[in-house]
Amino acid sequence: MKEKAEKNKLLIGIILVLCIVILGGVIYFMKQKDQNPDSAFKPDLDSNAAAMEQGDGEDEPDGIRIPGYPSITIDADTTDVKMNLMNPEGNPCYFTFEIILSDTNETIYTSKMVEPGKAITNVTLKHGLEAGEYPAVIRITTASLEDGSAMNGANVETTLVVQQQ
Template sequence: MSTQLKQESNYGGRYTDPATGYTTGYYTLKQMKTLYPQGGYRVAGGIGKIKEGQYTVAQRLEDSEGHQISVYRGSEFKGLINSVVGYARVDDDVFVAVVGKRSHKTLVLALLGVALLAAAVYCALNWNTWFPQKLDIDPSAAAVPTQNVPQRENINIPGYTVITANTDGKTKWNLVNPEGNPCYFQVVVKTKDRNRVIYESKLMPPGSEIKDPELTRKLSPGTYDITLQYNTFELEGDHDPMNNAVTEAQLVVE
C-alpha cells in the first residue's frame, strides 16, 4: 500500500482525524454504489474511528501536510456509533474504508431496531403470563362422581375391548380420563385399515367422561379394527404435550 491515498477531484466526503489532524477526501457510500453497482472493488484496510484493541495496525499513512494515521487490517468495520461512511482510493479498484460517526438518521434507526428487538423478546417471554392460553375443553366432557383419588405421577390409560355403534354414528360407550391423572386427554379414534379418523375429542380434564360420543363418520354395519390415540397435555403452565399412547379395540356397527 502506498503511504498516501489518491485525492480524487470528485470525492464527496472529507475526513479529518481529530487526534493527528490527518485529512483525506473519500467517496461516499452513495458514490460507491454509482461507481461499482455490482461491487468488484477490494478493501485493503480501514482508517478513522476504529478501536485499536479490535484490529491490528497494518501501516501508517501520511497526508500532504505530514499528518499521519494508522491503517487497520480488515474489510468490514461495523459498530453501533461508528461505521463505514465511505472509501478512499489506494489504487485501481483498491480502497481503504473510512470509519466515522453514523448519521443521526442511521443511528436512530439502529437504536430503534435494538429497542424493537428487545421489546419483541420481552413480549415473547411474558406473552403467556399476560394472555393465558384458553383451553379448548370438550363441552361434552362431564365430571364423574369424585372418588378423591390423589394425583398420580403415571398416566392411567383406559382400555376398551369392544365399542358398539349404530349406522347413524351413535355409540354406546363412555370415554373417560380417569380421576388422578396428571394431564388432559385429547382422543383420536381411527380405523386401523385405512387410518381414517372417525372421532376426535377436544381436551378432557382428569375425572371427566364423554358419554356416548357420536362418530364423525357413518359406517356400514360390520366389525372394524380401530385405534385410540391418547394425546396428553400438562395441567399447568403452557400445557405442553406429554407422552402419548395408542390402544386397539373393535368397533361393532349394528
Template sequence: MKNNFIIIATVALFLIVAVLSCVIIGAMLLGKNSSSTASTGGTSTASEDDAPIGTPDTIAIPGYAQLVMKAGELLQDVELYNPEGNPCYFVISIVLPDGTGIFKSSPNKAGQKIDVIKLSQPLKAGTYEGAVMKYSCFSTLDGSPMNGANTKFTLEVVE
C-alpha cells in the same frame, strides 16, 4: 475388629439390596395403573370409581376391550374419560383398523367424561378388530405435548 467390620458391611449390603428390591417392586406395581374395561349396550362399563389414579409423574390411560356403536348413526352413546388425578388434558381419537379417523375430542381435563360422541361418518354394521383409541396428552401447565398412548380394541357396530 476386622470380623466386626465384615459382619457390619454384609448386613448393610443386605439391607440396601432389600430396600432397593422393595422400591423396584413398588414401582412395578404402580406402573400397572391402567384399567381395562369393556362395553355393552353402546356404552363402556368404566366409571370414575374404576379410574386409576395417576401421580404427577404418570398418566393413567383407560383401556377398552370393546366398544359397541349403532350402525348408520353419527351420535353414539359411548363413555370416554380422563381419569381423576392425571396431570394432563386428553384429546381422544378413534381410528378404524384401515386408518380412517372417525372421532376426535376436544381437550378434556382430568376427571372429565364424554358421554356422547359425534362420528365424522356413519359406520356400517360389523366387527372392526384392531380399532385404535388414541390418547394425545397435553400439559395442564403450558399445553405442551406429553406422552400419549394408542390402545387397540374391538369396535362392534350393530343394527
C-alpha cells in the same frame, strides 16, 4: 472550540440517556408480556366432556393413567353414539381422543381437550358404520395442564362392535 466540545458532550449524554430509557422500556414490556395472562396457555376444552363419577378412593399412581377399551358397542348407521372416553381424575394433563379405523387408517372422530376427571359420553362420528366388527385405535394425545406441552400419549387398541338397532 471549547464550546463545540461541550455541545458534543451534552449531545452524547442525551443520546446515552435516551438509549437507557428505551432499553428500560423494552425490558419492562418484555416482562409484562411474560406475566400477561392473555399470553398464557388456554386449553381448547371439549364442551361435550362432563364430570365422571369418582371411584372408591383408591390410591392415585404416579404418571399418566390411560383407560383401556377392549371393545365399544355402538348402533349401526348412526353418527351420534354413546361411549365413555375418559380422562381419569388426578392425571397431570388434558386428553385429546381420536378414533381411527385400523383397516383404512381413517379418523372417524376427533375430540377437543378433556380435563382430568371428565369424560365424553356423546360422540358424533364423521359417518355411520354398517353392522359388523371394526378393529380400531383410540389415539390419546396429552397436553400438560400447566403449559400445554406434549406429554406421553397412547394408542389403545379396541374393537368397534356395530349392531343393528
